[in-house]
Amino acid sequence: MGADESKIYIALLTGVCVQFILMTFFVVTILRYYRKRKALQLQKLKADFHFLDKEKERIAYDLHDDVGASLSAIKLRLQSLPATDEKSALVIQDSEGLIDEVMEKLKRISLNMMPRILEMLGLDEALKDFISILTYPTSIEVHYECSVEIDKDNSLHIYRIAQEVLHNIIKHSQATHIRFTITEIKNNILLHIKDNGIGFNPEAAMKNSGRGLRNIAARVGFLNAKLYLTSSPGTGADYKIEIPVSWKK
Amino acid sequence: MHPFFIHVIFNHSILIAAVIGMFRFKYIISDFYPFLIFIWLGLFNDSLSLALILTHRSNAANSNIFVFLELAVVLWMFFTWNKEKLKVYICLAIIATGVWLADNFFINSISENNSLFRVFYSFLILFISIDNLNKLLFFENGRLTRNPKFIICLTFLFYYGFNAFIESFNIFHLGLSSNVLNTLWWMLSFVNLIANLLYALAVLWVPTKVKFILRY
Numbered sequence: 001m002g003a004d005e006s007k008i009y010i011a012l013l014t015g016v017c018v019q020f021i022l023m024t025f026f027v028v029t030i031l032r033y034y035r036k037r038k039a040l041q042l043q044k045l046k047a048d049f050h051f052l053d054k055e056k057e058r059i060a061y062d063l064h065d066d067v068g069a070s071l072s073a074i075k076l077r078l079q080s081l082p083a084t085d086e087k088s089a090l091v092i093q094d095s096e097g098l099i100d101e102v103m104e105k106l107k108r109i110s111l112n113m114m115p116r117i118l119e120m121l122g123l124d125e126a127l128k129d130f131i132s133i134l135t136y137p138t139s140i141e142v143h144y145e146c147s148v149e150i151d152k153d154n155s156l157h158i159y160r161i162a163q164e165v166l167h168n169i170i171k172h173s174q175a176t177h178i179r180f181t182i183t184e185i186k187n188n189i190l191l192h193i194k195d196n197g198i199g200f201n202p203e204a205a206m207k208n209s210g211r212g213l214r215n216i217a218a219r220v221g222f223l224n225a226k227l228y229l230t231s232s233p234g235t236g237a238d239y240k241i242e243i244p245v246s247w248k249k
Numbered sequence: 250m251h252p253f254f255i256h257v258i259f260n261h262s263i264l265i266a267a268v269i270g271m272f273r274f275k276y277i278i279s280d281f282y283p284f285l286i287f288i289w290l291g292l293f294n295d296s297l298s299l300a301l302i303l304t305h306r307s308n309a310a311n312s313n314i315f316v317f318l319e320l321a322v323v324l325w326m327f328f329t330w331n332k333e334k335l336k337v338y339i340c341l342a343i344i345a346t347g348v349w350l351a352d353n354f355f356i357n358s359i360s361e362n363n364s365l366f367r368v369f370y371s372f373l374i375l376f377i378s379i380d381n382l383n384k385l386l387f388f389e390n391g392r393l394t395r396n397p398k399f400i401i402c403l404t405f406l407f408y409y410g411f412n413a414f415i416e417s418f419n420i421f422h423l424g425l426s427s428n429v430l431n432t433l434w435w436m437l438s439f440v441n442l443i444a445n446l447l448y449a450l451a452v453l454w455v456p457t458k459v460k461f462i463l464r465y
Binding site: 004007008011015022029030 | 423
């Protein structure tokens with residue numbers, strides 16, 4: 001090999017190395033900024049959820065404490081009214097019934113917004129309570145099991161996911177039976193909700209639906225979890241949400 | 250027309266960006282002041298080199314000083330865009346100064362056309378441009394094609410990539426024929442012309458200062 005030829009080879013080799021370094025640098029910086037952006041998005045999502053939950057909490061407490069107390073006072077005043085004739089007694093009784101109905105609705109709305117039971121007794125009890133209230137006027141049978149303990153901060157996110165999924169099922173699926181389990185499998189907490197309803201096309205639902213599925217997807221993303229949704233018209237729906245075990249207590 | 254004058258015209262096409270910059274200087278945001286200085290510095294060096302060549306003197310010394318100042322201004326510009334990376338830019342400036350001193354005073358003489366620093370600074374600008382381009386790709390919300398930072402980084406990739414390639418031939422002393430070298434210099438001149446036109450576009454698209462209006 002001549003001296004010039006070896007110089008050409010060295011130059012080529014250097015060129016290839018430089019190209020390789022430039023490409024590596026390009027890929028590394030892309031990955032670095034991708035991670036930074038993802039972290040920022042997660043931070044924003046966290047702030048949004050925090051704000052949303054705080055606002056829900058405030059409205060729920062206002063509804064329960066202020067409006068609820070006012071309704072109770074109205075009911076008491078109605079009860080103290082003298083029933084001069086049969087017609088007025090009937091009107092007072094009807095009004096009391098209406099107030100009870102409004103108070104019941106208020107309690108439901110307040111519970112939906114911020115379940116106090118979640119703070120006091122934890123996720124398991126809160127979900128049992130939510131299911132019993134959700135299915136009370138319907139004939140839907142819910143089989144619920146929870147064998148995992150989850151910490152307070154993240155139980156609110158899991159509660160919201162379950163709330164959104166169960167609301168979707170009750171509203172749209174025409175299901176008669178729901179199976180809902182929370183278990184720990186292979187270092188993941190698995191939320192599994194399955195119904196025997198009319199089913200739907202998940203892709204079309206994601207494109208066309210309102211906030212329901214999007215909210216679920218956003219919360220799932222926030223928990224760094226994975227959502228597997230299997231459904232097609234006529235086959236019911238199967239929601240599997242795998243949450244990394246780091247979120248566990 | 251004599252080929253030398255075509256080279257001169259291609260190199261002095263930076264005048265377009267420099268003139269637009271002069272008119273827009275008062276109105277644009279301060280983030281792009283270093284870029285305007287970079288352009289005016291380029292125009293000054295090209296004119297000085299032309300004057301020296303026309304008076305049959307070497308333009309090597311001023312070019313060697315120019316590339317050092319050019320890198321300093323580019324680093325300052327990138328620092329104004331990424332203020333959180335002060336330590337990185339200081340380190341890069343110190344290393345670059347070391348390489349420049351070594352190339353011009355210890356390995357070679359400042360009165361020669363030295364390629365070591367030119368290759369080094371070209372790669373340095375390439376790396377920083379890649380980093381900034383990727384940052385823009387991920388964090389910029391507006392249209393990138395009308396973003397002056399995007400155009401500047403892309404032009405740097407284009408120009409300094411080619412510059413590093415050309416200067417590498419000088420480092421390896423490959424013994425290329427004068428014909429090949431001539432073609433390479435023509436190509437560099439052409440790349441320079443394209444880069445200068447892109448710089449002019451970038452200067453045109455630099456955002457203006459936002460006026461503060463107090464409404465009563």
